[in-house]
Amino acid sequence: MSEQKTEQTFEAMLKRLEEIVRALDTVDTPLDQCLALFEEGAGLVKNCTKKLDEAQQKVNVLTRGEDGVTEAPFQTEQ
Numbered sequence: 001m002s003e004q005k006t007e008q009t010f011e012a013m014l015k016r017l018e019e020i021v022r023a024l025d026t027v028d029t030p031l032d033q034c035l036a037l038f039e040e041g042a043g044l045v046k047n048c049t050k051k052l053d054e055a056q057q058k059v060n061v062l063t064r065g066e067d068g069v070t071e072a073p074f075q076t077e078q
Contacts, residue, residue, distance in 0.1 A: 010051045013044045020044070 020041040023029050029037070060071045
């Protein structure tokens with residue numbers, strides 16, 4: 001059986017993270033399964049963060065000025 005590698009949507013990854021949290025919250029989950037779920041969750045968090053960073057890069061701010069509406073890259077406060 002070959003495992004197909006497809007890119008998941010942000011929403012699908014978030015849903016899977018919620019499932020993992022519920023499974024980790026139950027007392028019945030064996031330790032080995034908890035470790036595997038934790039590892040999967042860590043990978044999902046990394047991928048979700050990457051998708052959020054990519055989305056932030058695409059966001060532009062529209063500003064109304066004397067020359068009409070202008071578009072500028074979104075700047076985060078650091």
